Amino acid sequence: DVKVTQSSRYLVKRTGEKVFLECVQDMDHENMFWYRQDPGLGLRLIYFSYDVKMKEKGDIPEGYSVSREKKERFSLILESASTNQTSMYLCASSPSGYSYNSPLHFGNGTRLTVT
Amino acid sequence: AQKITQTQPGMFVQEKEAVTLDCTYDTSDPSYGLFWYKQPSSGEMIFLIYQGSYDQQNATEGRYSLNFQKARKSANLVISASQLGDSAMYFCAMREILTGGGNKLTFGTGTQLKVEL
Numbered sequence: 001d002v003k004v005t006q007s008s009r010y011l012v013k014r015t016g017e018k019v020f021l022e023c024v025q026d027m028d029h030e031n032m033f034w035y036r037q038d039p040g041l042g043l044r045l046i047y048f049s050y051d052v053k054m055k056e057k058g059d060i061p062e063g064y065s066v067s068r069e070k071k072e073r074f075s076l077i078l079e080s081a082s083t084n085q086t087s088m089y090l091c092a093s094s095p096s097g098y099s100y101n102s103p104l105h106f107g108n109g110t111r112l113t114v115t
Numbered sequence: 116a117q118k119i120t121q122t123q124p125g126m127f128v129q130e131k132e133a134v135t136l137d138c139t140y141d142t143s144d145p146s147y148g149l150f151w152y153k154q155p156s157s158g159e160m161i162f163l164i165y166q167g168s169y170d171q172q173n174a175t176e177g178r179y180s181l182n183f184q185k186a187r188k189s190a191n192l193v194i195s196a197s198q199l200g201d202s203a204m205y206f207c208a209m210r211e212i213l214t215g216g217g218n219k220l221t222f223g224t225g226t227q228l229k230v231e232l
Contacts, residue, residue, distance in 0.1 A: 031217060031218060033219065033220075035222070040124070040224060041224060042121075042206060042222045042223055042224035042225050043206065043208075043222040044222075045219060045220075045221070048217065048219055049217075050213075050217030050218070051217075054217075056213075056217060056219075058219065059221075088158070090160065092160075094218070096217075100146065100147065100148035100167055100168075100210050100212065100218075101148055101165050101167060103150060103162035103165065104150075104160075104162075104220055105162075106159065106160035108158060108159055109158050109159075
């Protein structure tokens with residue numbers, strides 16, 4: 001079974017702090033994703049990566065950056081956390097290529113609170 | 116850009132009854148994939164069912180079936196014989212394949228389903 005592991009389940013940070021959310025997958029997937037989930041807004045894509053050192057902006061990249069130095073690890077960085085970044089963050093992975101039917105495999109999420 | 120619309124923020128269904136969760140989508144691509152995910156209160160995202168744009172038959176997985184109407188751009192999830200454990204948030208999503216081989220899923224806003232005795 002694919003396992004996607006997010007390093008923290010709950011995180012509390014202060015406004016202005018630099019925050020790292022870590023995600024590791026163990027199935028050699030090329031694609032990795034970061035979403036944030038907010039009530040009434042569903043899941044919104046922040047950034048994604050389809051190869052090591054590659055990154056692409058999603059729909060809401062402002063205030064975030066990412067790092068993918070190794071295939072299995074995809075980090076989301078909040079350079080200067082703000083209260084409007086309080087949310088549930090979900091990491092996911094999937095195989096590469098032109099396959100339409102491969103589902104995303106999700107981690108259990110990190111609930112970040114910025115005070 | 117691709118767009119997914121789920122117009123039912125919340126739904127109630129009686130145990131053992133069937134329920135339909137609505138999903139419409141918008142894309143100009145002839146090829147796409149449609150997914151449904153379940154998110155119980157524990158927060159995990161569980162893949163339920165997939166439908167490809169060229170699939171001739173509606174997808175089925177156990178008690179889940181997908182009512183795919185391509186001309187209307189709808190992909191409704193049907194859950195038969197509802198169980199208390201079906202109470203959860205349900206998300207519809209669409210895959211877009213990008214130039215260069217990457218891909219991404221766009222999600223709807225979700226429908227909160229509650230199954231009652």
